[in-house]
Amino acid sequence: MESNLETLGSLERRLNVTVPQEEVETEIESRLKRLARTTKIHGFRSGKVPLKIVSQQYGPQVRQDVMGDVLQKNFSEAVREQKLRVAGYPNFEAKEVAENSSKFEFSATFEVYPDIVLGDLASLSIEQPMMQVSSADVDKAIEMMRKQRIQYNEVDRAAAKGDRVNIDYHGIIDGVEFDGGSAKGSTLILGEGQLLKDFEEAIIGMNKDQSKSSEVPFPEDYHGKEVAGKTAIFEVKINKVEEPKLPELNGEFAESLGISSGDIGKMHTEVQANLEREVSKRIKTKVKESVMQALLDAITIDTPKSLVALELDRLMQSAKDDLKQRGMQVKDIPLPKDLFQEKAERRVSLGLILTELVKAHELRAKPEQVRVLIEEFAQGYENPSEVVKMHYSSKERLHEAESAVLEDNVVAWVLEKASIVEKKVTFDELMGKS
Numbered sequence: 001m002e003s004n005l006e007t008l009g010s011l012e013r014r015l016n017v018t019v020p021q022e023e024v025e026t027e028i029e030s031r032l033k034r035l036a037r038t039t040k041i042h043g044f045r046s047g048k049v050p051l052k053i054v055s056q057q058y059g060p061q062v063r064q065d066v067m068g069d070v071l072q073k074n075f076s077e078a079v080r081e082q083k084l085r086v087a088g089y090p091n092f093e094a095k096e097v098a099e100n101s102s103k104f105e106f107s108a109t110f111e112v113y114p115d116i117v118l119g120d121l122a123s124l125s126i127e128q129p130m131m132q133v134s135s136a137d138v139d140k141a142i143e144m145m146r147k148q149r150i151q152y153n154e155v156d157r158a159a160a161k162g163d164r165v166n167i168d169y170h171g172i173i174d175g176v177e178f179d180g181g182s183a184k185g186s187t188l189i190l191g192e193g194q195l196l197k198d199f200e201e202a203i204i205g206m207n208k209d210q211s212k213s214s215e216v217p218f219p220e221d222y223h224g225k226e227v228a229g230k231t232a233i234f235e236v237k238i239n240k241v242e243e244p245k246l247p248e249l250n251g252e253f254a255e256s257l258g259i260s261s262g263d264i265g266k267m268h269t270e271v272q273a274n275l276e277r278e279v280s281k282r283i284k285t286k287v288k289e290s291v292m293q294a295l296l297d298a299i300t301i302d303t304p305k306s307l308v309a310l311e312l313d314r315l316m317q318s319a320k321d322d323l324k325q326r327g328m329q330v331k332d333i334p335l336p337k338d339l340f341q342e343k344a345e346r347r348v349s350l351g352l353i354l355t356e357l358v359k360a361h362e363l364r365a366k367p368e369q370v371r372v373l374i375e376e377f378a379q380g381y382e383n384p385s386e387v388v389k390m391h392y393s394s395k396e397r398l399h400e401a402e403s404a405v406l407e408d409n410v411v412a413w414v415l416e417k418a419s420i421v422e423k424k425v426t427f428d429e430l431m432g433k434s
Contacts, residue, residue: 003078010302011111013084017074019104027066032059067094067104075108085113088306111304116356124294124418129283129425133275137427141271146249149256152242158205159241161191165203166240171216171232178227185239203236211237275427282430291411294418295353296346303349311344312337357410365405373408374401 006014036054037047044050071092079086090110152164159165165188171181188194190204202214213235222228247253251262259267316335358364378387391397 001074001077003074003081005082005084008109011087011114011304013110013112015075015078015082015084015090015108015110017078017106017108019070019074019106021102021104024066024070024104027070028059028063031062031066035062070104071106071108087111087113087304088310111306113304114302114352116299116301116352118299118353118356118360121295121298121414121417122419124298124414126287126290126294126415126418126420128290128420128422129286129430130422131279131283131425131427131430133272133279133427137275138268138272140427141275142249142268145257145271146246146253149247149253151245151247153245155241155243156208157241158207159190159203159238160243161204162189162244164189164242164244165238166242167203167236167238169234169236171234173227173230173232178232180224181227181232181234199234199236202234203238206236206238208238208241211235279427279430286430287415288407288411291414291418292350295357295414296349299353301349301352303345303352307348308341308344311348312340315340315344315347354407354410357413358406361413363406363409363413365402365409369405369409370398370401373405377401 001020002018004016006016008014032051032055035058036049036051039049039054039058040046041049041053041057044053071094075090075092088111090108093107093109095105095107155163167186167188168184169182169186171178173181188200190200194200196216196218198214198216202212202216206212213233215231216234217231218224218227218229220229247256249264251264254262254264254267257267257270259270316337319335319340374388374391375384378384378391381387391401
């Protein structure tokens, strides 16, 4: 075998390989002879089929298989000789040679992994969110849980903001009905912005069984282009008015949150503990995001297009699987690659950087670290031991846990080198609610 390497770009290479034709023909003949020992053809005893007939029937397929194996074998040997780190899959191309040529030639075009220079990461600046859960945060969380358990009771009065109403409505534009402009028995909570503001405000003050006609303008940027910027006339009839009633802050409410004793004080303590766990988890996530972004900003690399293409396919397939789980017909929903391109490039770049950091500083996930992570995760379930067993019986789940630990190791290492900038935040800011 002879080979020579061409550089086509920063990462793209072409490897030209020459293999003696005799080597190819010898392997083809060897495989045909082995095949002849077991081949069954009508008119011949098993193992007694002439080689010429076996060659006529199976020769083209055997030749194709051998050529594929020769390509892969000699490419792998040439890659080892040249000490290349191939990224993605090579594109093979057999070269045309004379019929009686003594050699078989092919080329393989591929990309190599980029050289990554980590440099001094001491200049990195990582933002560290800082917050303590206050009694006001606990009260706010409890109030939110009360609203989640709100009940509505029918009343005999005019509708007000916050009420739940059941309505029939019929809308026209320039005397013509339009899609989505009519409904019967529709329920909405006034003031929550479920429908257009002018539509909801026109209902406020109406009583049960009352009908009313009002003009409602659609905004110029309304998502329904056929009605955007136009004014509709809606005829609305109220079927029912219900007012909200929050559950009282008592023992019964505490029991609904899992406090069997109904102790209000214990309820506050439990809610605070849950919020603190959530805050800790969120801060960890924020810091990890900050570290990953800092690494991407500090380390510039050429990203192999082949790896980005593979990641792009994975992201699109994952999106399609998610849509299928929601009962949607994927074939009817176009998924432009542009939507996933940036994410794919980021994930590949970050993956290459993390791999280099792990290798350079021995940050691989240790079995005991993986065990701790899985056991901590399992505590959130009713039967933790079963969850742990499930993770260790699934290569995919175990790999996910190992990857998470690996990332944690990288984050911890970077935080030791970088400068930390503490930033006080509110609970809502940390949770992305403001």
